[in-house]
Amino acid sequence: MKLILVYKKGDDSINHLKIALDAGHGPDTPGKRTPDGSMREFQFNSAVARYAAELLAQCPGVQTLFTHAADGSRDVPLKERTDRANSWGADLLVSIHANASGDGWSNAEGIETFTYSVPSAASTRLAQTIQSALIASTGLRDRGVKIANFHMVRESKMPSVLLECGFMTNQQEAELLKSDAYRRKCATAIVSGIAKACNFHVPSQPEFNIPDKPATQIPQNPVPNPDNSSKKTEFSDVNAGSWYESAIQRISSSEIGLMSGYPDGTFKPDERVTRGELAVILTRLLNREVKQE
Numbered sequence: 001m002k003l004i005l006v007y008k009k010g011d012d013s014i015n016h017l018k019i020a021l022d023a024g025h026g027p028d029t030p031g032k033r034t035p036d037g038s039m040r041e042f043q044f045n046s047a048v049a050r051y052a053a054e055l056l057a058q059c060p061g062v063q064t065l066f067t068h069a070a071d072g073s074r075d076v077p078l079k080e081r082t083d084r085a086n087s088w089g090a091d092l093l094v095s096i097h098a099n100a101s102g103d104g105w106s107n108a109e110g111i112e113t114f115t116y117s118v119p120s121a122a123s124t125r126l127a128q129t130i131q132s133a134l135i136a137s138t139g140l141r142d143r144g145v146k147i148a149n150f151h152m153v154r155e156s157k158m159p160s161v162l163l164e165c166g167f168m169t170n171q172q173e174a175e176l177l178k179s180d181a182y183r184r185k186c187a188t189a190i191v192s193g194i195a196k197a198c199n200f201h202v203p204s205q206p207e208f209n210i211p212d213k214p215a216t217q218i219p220q221n222p223v224p225n226p227d228n229s230s231k232k233t234e235f236s237d238v239n240a241g242s243w244y245e246s247a248i249q250r251i252s253s254s255e256i257g258l259m260s261g262y263p264d265g266t267f268k269p270d271e272r273v274t275r276g277e278l279a280v281i282l283t284r285l286l287n288r289e290v291k292q293e
Helices: 041-056 078-088 121-138 171-178 180-198 245-251 275-292
Strands: 017-023 062-066 092-099 111-116 142-148 160-167
Touching: 017 041, 017 078, 041 062, 041 092, 041 171, 041 180, 062 078, 092 121, 092 180, 111 121, 121 142, 121 160, 121 180, 160 171, 160 180, 171 180
Parallel strands: 017 062, 017 092, 092 160, 111 142
Antiparallel strands: 111 160
């Protein structure tokens, strides 16, 4: 199997690329949930697939197809999924999952990516770039790129990978898998890895530093710019050159004042916003508009 892409001259877009996105399992698949029943795996898988499709829709020349039931109406059989991707003529397939170890809580942790037992060079390349992006983005343990005789990677006629984005049976990772911020982070990393493998640019998205080497060699906690001499804010955890630096500078300025940092001098840019905090932010915004009137 070979991944053949036709590029436009003079830009980072492509003429044609068909990507099949597969959210593993379904809403009622037996056993595919956290030990406490607070999350079903399909909830994570389908959300990440949807976010990835939204990002890929911004890329000229890229088409996406869901092999699962996007409305969650049923657990689509595996053969139907690969038949759909094959008949559509997909150039690559990405199957998205959350992992598990046993029926109860366990210490198993991290992210791993699978290709077929006898993978093509294109599948290996795709697996390495996505695995690298996921580790660089999430900071979770790198379990590496592995091979397996899974149906989705065996029966697909195009380069294909199966992703395990964290353990539902690990209490800490289960909380991440349930969070919208982590799901969006995984989707962005997946798209970044696809773009790296296929050599196209994703507009208006943070860039991940994905080197041309196996995922196990990626630094666990990369920073956009280690030289903070040109920082625009005083927050210790907002690095100079980070994609959100200017936005944080503006929204926390004395002129705007919609958000503020923490007493320890941090902003915690990756922290989730609670409904109460959102209410305070929106109230401040409404008060500003009233004053301006």
